[in-house]
Amino acid sequence: MAGPLPLGDPAPPNGILPPSAAEGADDRSLAFYLHVPFCRVRCGYCDFNTYTATELRGAKQSDYADEAASEVEFAVRALSQSGLPARKVRTVFFGGGTPTLLPAADLIRMLDAVRTHHGIEPGAEITTEANPDSVDATYLRQLADAGFTRVSFGMQSAVPRVLATLERTHDPERVPLVVNWAKEAGLQVSVDLIYGTPxxxxDDWRISVESALATQPDHISAYSLIVEQGTKLARQIKSGVVALPDEDLQADMYELIDARLAEAGFSWYEVSNWSTSPESRSRHNLAYWQSQDWWGIGPGAHSHVGGVRWWNVKHPAAYAGRMAEGVSPAVGRETLDAQARELERVLLGARIREGIAISSLASEARVAVAGLIADDLVNARAALAGTVELTLRGRLLADVVVRRLTA
Incomplete structure (x- = not known):
């Protein structure tokens, strides 16, 4: 289970947002994230809000699709009553947990709730995460037939010893099979990798990168392992059972995958994401990085609409109770002031390849760009054209760039 929820103001039971949330809404897209908080086992490194069967305290996986559909319907009322315009949904993303632990019919029912109550734009991107051992060809065809367009497989590594350290239970030899089944169903495919495992x-990492490329996916994500407080992995490191990940080695691993993916025809478009074409980028994740609007459905899910952020109760049983009562599952929220919104715009915008227009920065930040170029953190040619775009070194030190642009 994840750590404590953020502190914030109380969220109203009716879900009504402050008037500021509606300002400029016509210029923003709307996305839905549907959190499925169930896992067969808990991985030692994970701090996501997930629950195994023994931790549900009376909540039922079989009831979850209907509970999530209730929040989808609640969302349309709350947005309308908050003065936001009716907007069809541009992207839908099922994350977890392991969404594909639920029957395909349950995911389809949740998607149908979005389609019925909000409407979905033509050509919308509809993604689900999946573990390689949680789907088969029939399951993937059912999703594709229902309108899903994309699947993101949690591959993490191709080396059994590394998977064992991460407590991932799938057989790495299954990854090519599920990727092929997804392609045959007509789905775009992303594979997710983790580097820097103790x-x-x-050489282990090189094997994983080559194995991922061999499946010929449309998209690859690669995230450095972050040791989150409260996880089993953090306790193992503290007690000396395993070693802390080496930051220099992680940098070498990032440089390896970036070079190898470039050779294979992939282009980076966000610090941790590469795609074979602009069309195969994750449009849902881009909505986060571009500060669009999204509503998070489910226990512990976070939402953002017009500078207002809120978060739901964490436990599935508490969430089920709120849905049965017909009240908002949100337990806290915050309204970002102008300074916080600018910080977030720079923090997120600097991570994507399109970068940030220099003209949109504060005067002090514009002055800082010259130093970032001198330190090989920002692309000089892009800066001359008016944009802050990270170099390879800048991607490795993205937090440094953001600090200097917001100091």
Missing amino acids: GETL
Whole structure:
């Protein structure tokens, strides 16, 4: 289970947002994130809000699709009563947990609720995460037939020893099978990798990168392992059972995958994401990085609409109770002031390839760009054209760039 929820103001039971949330809404897209908080086992590194069967305290997986559909219907009323215009949904993303632990019919019912109550734009991107051992060809065809367009497989590594350290239970030899089944169903495919696992070598990482490329996906994500407080992995590191991931080795691993993906025809479009074409980028994740509007459905899910952020009760049983009462599952929220919104715009915008227009920065930040170029953190040619775009070194030190642009 994840750590404590953020502190914030109380969220109203009717879900009504402050008037500021409606300002400029016609210029923003709307996305839905549907959190499925169930996992067969808990991985030692994970701090996501997920629950195994023994932790549900009376909540039922079989009831979850209807509970989530209730929040989808609640969302349309709350947005309308808050003065926001009716907007069809541009992207839908099922994350977890393991969404594909539920029957395909349950995911389809949740998607149908979005389609019925909000409407979905033609050509919308509809993605689900999946573990390689949680789907088969029939399951994937059912999703594609229902309108899903994309699947993101949690591959993480191709090396059994590394998977064991992460406590991932799938057989790495299954990954090519599920990717092929997804393609045959007509779905775009992303594979997710993690680098910097304790004990993982550069050669281990090279094997994983080559194995991912061999499946010929449309998209690859690669995230450095972050040791989150409260996880089993954090306790193992603290007690000396495993070693803390080496930051220099993680940098070498990032440089390896970036070079190898470039050779294979992939282009980076966000610090941790590469695609074979602009069309195969994750439009849902881009909505986050571009500060669009999204409503998060489910226990512990976070939402953002017009500078207002809120978060739901964490436990599935508490969430089910709120849905049965017909009240908002949100337990807290915050309204960002102008300074916080600008910080977030720079923090997120600097991570994507399109970068940030220099003319949109504060005067002090514009002055800082010259130093970032001198330190090989920002692309000089792009800066001359008016944009802050990270170099390879800048991607490795993205937090440094953001600090200097917002100091």
